[in-house]
Amino acid sequence: xxxxxxxxxxxxxxxxxxxxxxxxxxxxxxxxxxxxxxxxxxxxxxxxxxxxxxxxxxxxxxxxxxxxxxxxxxxxxxxxxxxxxxxxxxxxxxxxxxxxxxxxxxxxxxxxxxxxxxxxxxxxxxxxxxxxxxxxxxxxxxxxxxxxxxxxxxxxxxxxxxxxxxxxxxxxxxxxxxxxxxxxxxxxxxxxxxxxxxxxxxxxxxxxxxxxxxxxxxxxxxxxxxxxxxxxxxxxxxxxxxxxxxxxx
Numbered sequence: 001x002x003x004x005x006x007x008x009x010x011x012x013x014x015x016x017x018x019x020x021x022x023x024x025x026x027x028x029x030x031x032x033x034x035x036x037x038x039x040x041x042x043x044x045x046x047x048x049x050x051x052x053x054x055x056x057x058x059x060x061x062x063x064x065x066x067x068x069x070x071x072x073x074x075x076x077x078x079x080x081x082x083x084x085x086x087x088x089x090x091x092x093x094x095x096x097x098x099x100x101x102x103x104x105x106x107x108x109x110x111x112x113x114x115x116x117x118x119x120x121x122x123x124x125x126x127x128x129x130x131x132x133x134x135x136x137x138x139x140x141x142x143x144x145x146x147x148x149x150x151x152x153x154x155x156x157x158x159x160x161x162x163x164x165x166x167x168x169x170x171x172x173x174x175x176x177x178x179x180x181x182x183x184x185x186x187x188x189x190x191x192x193x194x195x196x197x198x199x200x201x202x203x204x205x206x207x208x209x210x211x212x213x214x215x216x217x218x219x220x221x222x223x224x225x226x227x228x229x230x231x232x233x234x235x236x237x238x239x240x241x242x243x244x245x246x247x248x249x
Contacts, residue, residue, distance in 0.1 A: 106225070107173070
């Protein structure tokens, strides 16, 4: 069984509506001591930012200067916590209008057990904040934690799916396709699971995207496409140390 503190961290990362206790701020409520000075309102150049979350202590937000290195994005281990989640997030600039109900997200991610800062059960989660609702896809790395995996679209949450037990021990492509009120999930191009949602749970305009990990997982690249015509919209390869290098198409 996971501890109550771990359950709280899961609640934060998945924004599960059944979780009642939430002591950590969401990525959009960063403190004045964080990297907010890099994120100028209305700017078309936005930074990535990281968050440590242990479920009890208020989140610690960290600048991209610290975690974008050597072609990947990965927060360094945090020795203040015995267990924790990390998140890597990007606020979509206001000059780009992206609709969350017709888009494809694709990223190369890993969270291996032998990585620096690795914490069992090596969770990997995709997260999306829209103007209307929040969405996420939550993988766990072990069948012992299957009850915590979930797909969330607005107020609709489905838990405990064997299809979302997957260990990302090396870099694999994690794709989420949102189209025609359906969320479809793929790993390395292989279909995993889908879930429909109704009009009341529409996502709306995309505000923030991100990926979360139990411990310190890593992202090699991120790509966004229109799910209507498969045209590429954005790409980030993390090839410039300490700085966002997002390309818009």
